[in-house]
């Protein structure tokens with residue numbers, strides 16, 4: 400599913416209006432019908448409703464919703480803010496229609512605004528500004544937003560909370576943005592919904608289908624997309640009847656140190672549960688017995704060092720390498736890692752301590768093996784790129800890094816982003832907060848490593864791996880609950896996740 404910036408949404412509206420064809424006012428009617436249904440499905444006619452409408456089409460939507468809800472018997476009060484004495488044509492039309500309705504208490508505000516009483520029983524519908532917002536709110540509009548935010552009422556935002564920009568909010572005035580409980584967004588999600596710090600504004604969000612032109616969506620370019628199960632399913636290669644383990648690659652995992660054997664065990668198990676043909680784990684001597692007993696399916700190659708990775712190994716026989724989980728960061732490991740990366744031909748998944756070591760040796764980032772993937776969480780990314788103020792800046796910096804280093808990046812978190820060297824970002828919808836637990840990242844490394852070893856192109860390996868990892872987490876959450884689940888449960892649920900997308 401594509402995610403468009405506000406400018407493209409306007410063009411898409413225009414495309415739909417011209418090509419469907421549909422009159423602009425009828426498209427608004429369609430949006431309002433969908434909004435009214437979504438709202439009236441959740442709140443009954445007993446709910447006192449106060450609607451705040453702005454001068455543009457977001458306000459037009461709100462006024463049309465007011466009319467439709469009044470027709471269904473809701474008791475409504477409507478405030479239309481028109482400080483410039485100028486409304487968009489469709490907003491004007493809907494104002495005239497709602498003004499005529501006796502059952503609606505309608506107020507048009509040009510200067511003085513006496514705020515209505517809002518109780519915990521009230522539902523506020525925020526239709527002040529939508530995708531046409533072009534600067535942070537200030538003055539009277541900011542005062543209205545603050546009033547709504549300080550009230551105990553439930554708030555539903557139309558399309559996007561008023562005051563929130565669709566993409567970048569780094570320089571926005573956070574106190575002047577509506578804090579919605581629910582956002583009903585039209586057709587497609589906005590990039591801003593995917594950023595953790597905007598949850599307090601967006602609340603729970605739901606998309607409403609208003610049948611914008613499919614051709615228009617297809618033709619309009621964007622760098623942002625949400626992954627969907629159909630795409631992942633289409634990428635997974637079926638196994639041939641006469642397949643043997645040689646068809647599914649030999650992966651090398653360089654992981655673990657004294658006290659951190661667990662990270663290598665988790666990554667190795669996840670790799671084996673993701674279809675790899677063979678797996679060798681390169682580990683310090685002290686972890687040999689642990690690995691041999693806990694993962695009989697893996698081959699163990701011991702490092703010459705007792706406690707850490709210190710001697711690079713030959714990677715010629717492997718189709719992919721995973722490096723980093725539990726590796727530690729002592730000097731010997733640093734040197735070994737840099738040398739290992741320099742001489743490796745196979746694509747590498749670089750995670751955890753390997754990323755932290757690279758942060759101290761950034762020059763090494765620009766000659767990683769072709770097809771490599773970095774899997775940082777936000778803190779690890781910032782060690783590589785420098786501090787970021789918010790998720791938008793972090794995403795932009797990750798794009799710059801992917802471009803400069805010619806690597807793919809999986810930026811982990813809710814809606815993990817898979818970023819290509821060309822600047823495309825694919826957001827992952829699977830996963831849940833139960834996965835925010837030690838070892839979860841090691842599992843992802845193992846899954847992606849298995850996919851690279853099986854010969855999946857880098858972008859596909861990153862997309863499938865991230866999606867499946869989240870899906871396995873969702874299956875684990877259903878079984879164990881968010882609080883009780885641990886990283887091993889994600890591995891246990893990998894087979895179910897694979898079945899869900901491949902059968």
Ligand SMILES: NC(=O)C1=CN([C@@H]2O[C@H](COP(=O)(O)OP(=O)(O)OC[C@H]3O[C@@H](n4cnc5c(N)ncnc54)[C@H](OP(=O)(O)O)[C@@H]3O)[C@@H](O)[C@H]2O)[C@@H](O)CC1
Nearest residue numbers: 412427430455456457528529530531532533534535536558
């Ligand atoms: N997507 C779809 O398919 C459909 C979309 N629809 C709906 O249309 C919405 C977009 O409507 P829109 O383009 O008219 O913009 P909207 O957000 O109402 O505001 C524009 C007005 O605000 C003003 N303004 C801007 N910033 C300001 C500020 N900081 N402080 C003060 N004023 C400010 C700006 O004035 P200007 O600065 O340009 O003079 C202009 O007057 C969209 O979110 C959805 O709800 C549906 O109806 C149909 C299908």
Ligand SMILES: [K+]
Nearest residue numbers: 528557559561
């Ligand atoms: K809004």
